[in-house]
Structure formats: C-alpha cells, structure tokens
Amino acid sequence: VPSQTAASPRGSSGRRHDGRPFDGPSLRDGFRRARRTIDRHAAWLTALDAALGDGDHGDNLALGLRAVDELLDELPKATPPGELLRAIGHRLVSAVGGASGPLYGTACIEAGFQAGSAPAIDLPLMASMFRAAAAGLARRGRCAVGDKTILDTLGPAAEAFAAAVELGAGAAEAQRAALVAARAGMLSTRPLIARRGLALRLGPRSAWHLDPGAVSCYLLLVALAER
Amino acid sequence: MTDHANRLQARVDELEAQTRRAFDDAQRQADALFSQYQLSQLLASGGGPSELGSAVVVELTRLTGAAAGAIWLGDASQPGIVRISASGAFEEPPPETFDGVDGARRWADGRPELTLLVLSDEPPATVLVLGSGGSALDADGLRIILLARHEIAVAFGGTRLREVLERERAELGAVVDGTTDVIVQVDGDRRVTRLNLAGERALGISAGTAAGQTCADLLGCAVVGDHADDGCPFGEVLASGQAIEYREAAIRGSDGTKLRVGGSYSRSFGDGTAIRATAILRDVTAVRALEQLREGFVATVSHELRTPLALVRGYSETLLHLELDPTDQRRYIEHIHQVSARLTDLVTQILDVTHLDANPLNLERAPASFLALVARLRGDLAMSGEDARLVSNVTQDLPPIEVDAGRVGRVLDNLVANALKYAPPDSPVVIDAAAEGEWLVVTIDDEGIGVPEAERAIVLEPFHRAWNVRESRIPGTGLGLYICRRLVEAHGGRLSIGDRADGQPGTRVTFTLPLLPGRHRPVPATPASPPAGASEAIAPAADAAEAVAPEAAARG
Numbered sequence: 001v002p003s004q005t006a007a008s009p010r011g012s013s014g015r016r017h018d019g020r021p022f023d024g025p026s027l028r029d030g031f032r033r034a035r036r037t038i039d040r041h042a043a044w045l046t047a048l049d050a051a052l053g054d055g056d057h058g059d060n061l062a063l064g065l066r067a068v069d070e071l072l073d074e075l076p077k078a079t080p081p082g083e084l085l086r087a088i089g090h091r092l093v094s095a096v097g098g099a100s101g102p103l104y105g106t107a108c109i110e111a112g113f114q115a116g117s118a119p120a121i122d123l124p125l126m127a128s129m130f131r132a133a134a135a136g137l138a139r140r141g142r143c144a145v146g147d148k149t150i151l152d153t154l155g156p157a158a159e160a161f162a163a164a165v166e167l168g169a170g171a172a173e174a175q176r177a178a179l180v181a182a183r184a185g186m187l188s189t190r191p192l193i194a195r196r197g198l199a200l201r202l203g204p205r206s207a208w209h210l211d212p213g214a215v216s217c218y219l220l221l222v223a224l225a226e227r
Numbered sequence: 228m229t230d231h232a233n234r235l236q237a238r239v240d241e242l243e244a245q246t247r248r249a250f251d252d253a254q255r256q257a258d259a260l261f262s263q264y265q266l267s268q269l270l271a272s273g274g275g276p277s278e279l280g281s282a283v284v285v286e287l288t289r290l291t292g293a294a295a296g297a298i299w300l301g302d303a304s305q306p307g308i309v310r311i312s313a314s315g316a317f318e319e320p321p322p323e324t325f326d327g328v329d330g331a332r333r334w335a336d337g338r339p340e341l342t343l344l345v346l347s348d349e350p351p352a353t354v355l356v357l358g359s360g361g362s363a364l365d366a367d368g369l370r371i372i373l374l375a376r377h378e379i380a381v382a383f384g385g386t387r388l389r390e391v392l393e394r395e396r397a398e399l400g401a402v403v404d405g406t407t408d409v410i411v412q413v414d415g416d417r418r419v420t421r422l423n424l425a426g427e428r429a430l431g432i433s434a435g436t437a438a439g440q441t442c443a444d445l446l447g448c449a450v451v452g453d454h455a456d457d458g459c460p461f462g463e464v465l466a467s468g469q470a471i472e473y474r475e476a477a478i479r480g481s482d483g484t485k486l487r488v489g490g491s492y493s494r495s496f497g498d499g500t501a502i503r504a505t506a507i508l509r510d511v512t513a514v515r516a517l518e519q520l521r522e523g524f525v526a527t528v529s530h531e532l533r534t535p536l537a538l539v540r541g542y543s544e545t546l547l548h549l550e551l552d553p554t555d556q557r558r559y560i561e562h563i564h565q566v567s568a569r570l571t572d573l574v575t576q577i578l579d580v581t582h583l584d585a586n587p588l589n590l591e592r593a594p595a596s597f598l599a600l601v602a603r604l605r606g607d608l609a610m611s612g613e614d615a616r617l618v619s620n621v622t623q624d625l626p627p628i629e630v631d632a633g634r635v636g637r638v639l640d641n642l643v644a645n646a647l648k649y650a651p652p653d654s655p656v657v658i659d660a661a662a663e664g665e666w667l668v669v670t671i672d673d674e675g676i677g678v679p680e681a682e683r684a685i686v687l688e689p690f691h692r693a694w695n696v697r698e699s700r701i702p703g704t705g706l707g708l709y710i711c712r713r714l715v716e717a718h719g720g721r722l723s724i725g726d727r728a729d730g731q732p733g734t735r736v737t738f739t740l741p742l743l744p745g746r747h748r749p750v751p752a753t754p755a756s757p758p759a760g761a762s763e764a765i766a767p768a769a770d771a772a773e774a775v776a777p778e779a780a781a782r783g
Contacts, residue, residue: 054272099268102261139254140261142289196289197265200282201274 022171023120027081028072030224031088035065037223038216045219048212052199057100057212064096064104082115085129099197100213103137103150104220110136123171127162130178134158145185147195148206150213157182157221175225186210186218255367262290262371270375270382276300279386280312283379287355288315291368293342294360297321299331300383301351308352317358328352344372347380351387355379408490408509415502417442417461429510431481447479461504464494475511487512523690527705531573535566542566576706579637580689583713590631590717594743597621597628597660597667604639613647620659628667629743634714641707642671642736648703650675650733666720666739674733683724687712715739 038045038061045058071091075084089108093101111129115121121129134154138144145155160181164174189211197213199206269282280298288296295315299308307326318340325331328345331354335343342364346353355372357364372379403410404424412421418441422434430437430445437445442461448454453476456462460474470493480486490508495501542559545551551559582588601619608614628635639658646656654674661668678686685691692705708724715722720739727735 054268099261099265102257102264106257140258142258142262195285198268198272200269200285201272201278203278203281 021120022081022122022126024077024079024081024084027084030226031065031068031072033226034220034223035062035069037219038062038065041216041219045212045216048210048215051209052194052197052202052206052212054098054198056098057216060097061100061104061216064092064101067091067095080115080117080119081121082112082117085109085112085115088112099141100150100216103141103213104217106140107133107137107154123165123174127158127165127174130158130161141196143196146192148189148192148199148211148214149196150211150217152189152192152211153182153185153214153217153221156185179221179225182218182221186214189214259367259371262368263375266290266371266375267378270378273389274386275390276383276386277311279382281314283382284312284314284355287368287372288357290365290371291357292362292365293357295358297356298383299325299352299354299356300387301353302387308354315358316360321356325354328354331356342369344369344376346372346376347384349380351380351384353380353383406507408507409488410505410507411442411445412503412505413442413461413465415465415500417459417465417504419445420503421505429480429486430478446476450479450483451477451485453477460492461506464492464504465502468494470494476508478508486510487515520689523705527690528573528577531703532570535570535573538566539563539570576710579710580706583710583717588713588717590634592629592631592718594627594629595632595635597625597669597740598623600632600636600639601658603636604643607640608643616647616653616655617643618655618657620657625660625667626662627743628740630718630740635718635740638711638714638738641711642738645707646671646673646675646734646736648675649673662742663739665742665744667742668737668739670728671736672727672733674731677726677732677734678724686724687722711738 038058042058042062045061046055047058049055049057068088068091071087072084075087079087085108089105089110089112091105092108093105095101096104111133114129114132115125118125134151134157137154138151141149141151143149143151145152157178161174161178164177169177187210190209191207192211193204194200194202194206194211199209199211266283266286269286270279272282273279274282280300284296284298288294293315295313295317297313297317298311300311301308307324308328308331309324310321313321318338322334325334328348331343331345335341335356340359340361342357342359344355344357346355403421406423407425409426409429410421410423411419411426414420418439419437422430422432422437422445427434427437432445442459443449443456448456448459460471460476463469464471470491472491473489474492475487475489477485478488487510488508489511490506492504492506495503495505542563546556546559598621601621605614605617605619608617643656643658650656650673657670657672659670659672682691686705687708689709690705691709692703708722712722715738719741722736722738725735725737727733
C-alpha cells in the first residue's frame, strides 16, 4: 500500500506536507466536494436565510457552485491554483445571487492574487492567501468580526491557520486549528445582533439566529479541507 | 551602464506604481459598486419607516466611516420633518423634529462636526445628518450616498405610503369586522375569499375554514333550497357586473336552521383572477317574523273588533228605530252587554301582550297558596254560574309557591276559560297539582275538541289559533295561550299542551310554577285555621284566599 505522501505523483516546488500537496488538482477536488456539500445543505441554508435575509442563500450558493463545476471542466488541466482561484472567484461573483457572490468571489480572487502563478502552495503561502481572502472580504463587505457575517467564520479560521503555521504545525494540524476556529466563529454569530446586510432591518430581532453566511462559509471550509 | 540600469529600474518602478494605482482604482470601484448594491438591496427590502430608517442609518454611517448618523422624514399628515432613526454618538442629541429642510440646515450650520445631506426636498422630505466624530468622512461613501439619494428618498416615500395604506387597510378591516351585517366575498369561481366576524358568528364557521369553499357550500343553498344554481345572486353580479341593491335569500345558520337574509350584492372592478363579488347581508328572520305577527294582529284584531262592533251597532239601531216590547228590548240589551264583555276581554288581552313585550317583565313575587288561587278562580266562575264544571283535585298539603299571584291568577283564568269554552256544555274541567322537586306541576284537563298535535307548539305563539278552533267559529284572539305561556315562563316555568293522561278525547295543559325555596310545609287554604307559627311571609297567600269571600258574598 503506497503511503499518502507517495500517492501523489505530482511532486512540486512547494514543501512536502503530511498529506497531498495543495495544487491545482487538489483545489479542483475541493470545489467539487464543496458543490456536493452545499447541495446537501442548501435547504437548511435557505431556511436560515429566511429568518434573517431574503431566504435564498442556499439555493444561490448551490447554483453558483454548479457554475464553478462547469468552469473547472473548461479550464486546462495545468492551470495553477492561483489562476484557478481567480477564475473561480470571478465566476462566483457573477453566478451567485445576492451579496454572498461578490463576497465569496472577492475572497477567492484575493487568495488567487496571493498565490500568483505558483504551481503548488506551501503552508506559509497558504496562510497568507487565507489572510488575504479574509481581508478582501472584510474590505468589500465593510464588515468586521462580530458583525454577524461570513467574516465571523473566515476571519478566525485564517488567523488560526496562520498562527498554527508560524508555530511550525503541519498541514493537517493547521487545517484542524482553522476548522475549530471556523466552527467557533460560526456558532458565535447566534447571539449577535446583525450590523451588516439585510438582517440590519430586524435590529435586535436578528439575535438568536445563526448567520447563514457564517454557516455556509464553515461548510465550504470543511469541504475544501477534506483530503 | 549603471545610469542606463537606473533609468530602466525607474521606469519599471513607475510602471509598477501605475499598475498598482489602476488595480487600486479597480478595487475601489468594485467596492463602491458592491456598497451600492447592498444599499439597494436594503432599500428594496421593505418594512416600515422606522425599521428601514434604523437599517439605512447604520448602513450609511458605516459607508462613510461616520461616528453617528440620523435620518429625518417628512409626513403628509403633519408639518415639519420627524426623526425616524439615529445611531451612534452625537455630541449633542439631535432634535426630534425640524420645521422643514431649511430648519435642519440652520441647525447643522453652526456645527462643523456635522455633515448634512438633503436626500430629497420634495415631500416627503428626507434629510440625513452624519457626525464625523473628528475624522473626515469617507469621500467614496459620501459619493455613493449622493448617487443613491433619489433611491433612498423613493424608498422612504414608499414605506410612508405603505404605512398609510396599512393603516387604512386595518381601519377598513375593523369596520368590516365590527359590523353586525354578514359580509361574504367570493372570487370569480364563487369561492369564498373573505368572511367577516358577524359572518363567522351567523354561519358558525371560521373564516379560515370558509376560505375556498363555494358560496353554495358555505351558505347551504342546497340544504335550505332557496334557489337553483342559476339563481345564485353572486353568479348574477359576477356575470352582469350590475349590483343588486336588495335581495332576500335563505341561508343555513350556525345551528343548521334556515335564516332569512336580505342585502346587497356588488362586483369589484377588475377581471380575471382579481374579480370579487361581495354580499352585505342582514338577518331579516326577526323582521319577517314581526311582519307576520303584525299581519296576524291586524287580521285578528280587525275581525275580532269588527264583529262585536257590528253586533252592537245592529242591536242598538234596532233598539233606536223599532218599537219593541220591553222583553225584546231587554234581550237586545243583554246581547249588547255580552258583546261588549267580549270587546273588553279583547282589549285586556291586547294590553296584556303589550305589557308582556315590555322588557323586563316585572313580577311581584310573594309566597302564595295554589289552593287559594283555585278558590279565588272558583269564586269568579260562580258569577257566571260555571263554577259547577270546575273539578279541583288540589289538596291542602301542597307546599307554598313563590309567584306573582295576580299574574298566575290570570293564567288560571285564561286556561280554565279556554277549557270551558272549547269543551261541550256541562263537561267537567279538572285541575290537579303536585309538587315535583322545586316545582309545582299543574294540569288542567278538559273534554273539548283538543289541539291537533301539529299545532300544539304554534298555538302558544301570538295570534295563532288551531285550524279546528278557527273552523269552530268560536271567537278568540289567539292571544290567550301566548299570554299564559309568557307569564309561566317569566316565573321560570314551562307550559305545554298535550293529550289527557286517561286517553280520553280532550286537552291536557300542563304548566309548572316555582315552589317557595326551602319551604315544604303546606299552606292553609283558608285564613280560618292558620297553623300555629305560620310566618308573615305566607300572609299574602292567605289574603288571596280571603279575597274570594267578598266576591262570593256580593253575588249572594
């Protein structure tokens, strides 16, 4: 039985981790898993959105990831991960209805810029991509952590990932740290009063509902992290 | 060469800076676009002015990086502009109202830390004030607000309008639900779309259950059989568009019985799925019953008055114009006397009915002896010599009753007079009474023509006489039994007409009277032998019995 490390024939210039290297094909796999995950949870996301927003988040995101799937089929196999992320981002901006399209799109595009044209991505680069995604989303959405948005999940996840990498953690460990932080961030949106988006209208009544964006962000991160 | 290399490096730096600027510009534009999009989404999300106001103020404050923001909105119903929302920390609290856009400008003029944006000076005027909190406001954000200011003003105007419409709708709903008329609305397929509170009550169905039913199902047209499907007034107005000003129909009431309703039917404007037909119906069952009563009254009274008056007039004319011998004269005068007695009875009964319909009927209740009431009745009958026909099985040991003795006396008078009137001459009329629980059950049996079973309930209504009685040509107003029933019911008792217990032809009238609570001791029938310790409470009954004596004495 070949070891996990040996399972990947695509040796890269990036550092070898305890897992598959983060490259184009693994990114494609990640987004295909994301599509299936969001399909499974679309109804739940839409129900969460019905309480706070306009009740279409799950369906919008499912449609957007279907469009991403089609895009991945069109792109050449050798497309480097940075370029893939930028293309995916642009597709998300146009294909996902509502505010979440431009926000997720921005996050992908910003991460793609950070990756440049590197064929594979090592952990420090990954950490800076993660942070760039969170910063881009915060700037575009004019939001901060605690506003009851996607950023409540993405921000802490990026910080935890970067901190773990700086402390010398491996890929699996850094991912675990990111997901734990993401989950805590998602759950932290429940008692919050919304300060951004359509939930603003509800004022104090927006408290005690999970933010659908924070939930979908957690689902996406889990899907992308799976190996 | 170094010089050349330096120049090349400078050129590269310049190009890189250009690229960065272009990139930053693109980012800013994208940010602004997204902000506009989010603002538009918020503005389009509806809600009331204060709800939208607080959301928009938070959004705009964030957009400009301001420390505080507040928004004022004009209202057609009052002068000036009213603050609908404020957020963040102002150096001094912003006023609740301004007398107008200029007032807001004057207030903001002396306060350099504030930025005032007039989003609309057309009514309803919309004014936004932002507090910078020391640092300059974000120029991009301000630009976005100015670009979107018409959109913001229109959104607030819309919420104001929606608020007014909602209020009007609520008021209209209150009128529709507050009315005592039944309001039913159906769509083009004659399926119910609306039923008001009065309708829910009259039909015994909730508006939710009624919704979607056909009008025929809801109103029970098939059951009460008022009209065929092609006679449906809803169908008629839907087809013709012509309102029906007034039409009566039968519908099925909450207890399944037929209700007579009358009212208007109209069709709303519009066509296709928006078409509605509305009926405003009033229960006219009581009105129709009253009309029937009045007709019966007029018919009976005119007949019963005219016949004896014609007789009086005939006899008196004979007396005036003919020379009659004294025997005949006396006979004629006796006729006039009898007929006038009938007229007196009739007038008394009509007055009785008028009093019965007075609400509430005041009873003068006091303890009384039923035996004494029978004794007094016998005294009255002695005057006409009919007392011999009255057979009383009422015993001495009955407990006292608590009644209005005068009124129960009238009941006895009426019922016994009826029995005597409709039974063969010399046949007996039997009165019996027994205590049952809290009630005294009284029966009066005669050997008369009886009341047909089908008419037993209806003869207890005013102006109704059984057909066999009408055919008998015995005069009567159709009021006697009604008066008896009402008086017994006023005491809490019941009166019914049935067959005699022994199966012989004739009538048994049964009624109940309340016993004196807590007393089961017999009351003496005559004052001659009051039992020791008879309380004062039973004195009136003794008086009633005593009253027999002078009358009997007067007759000699």
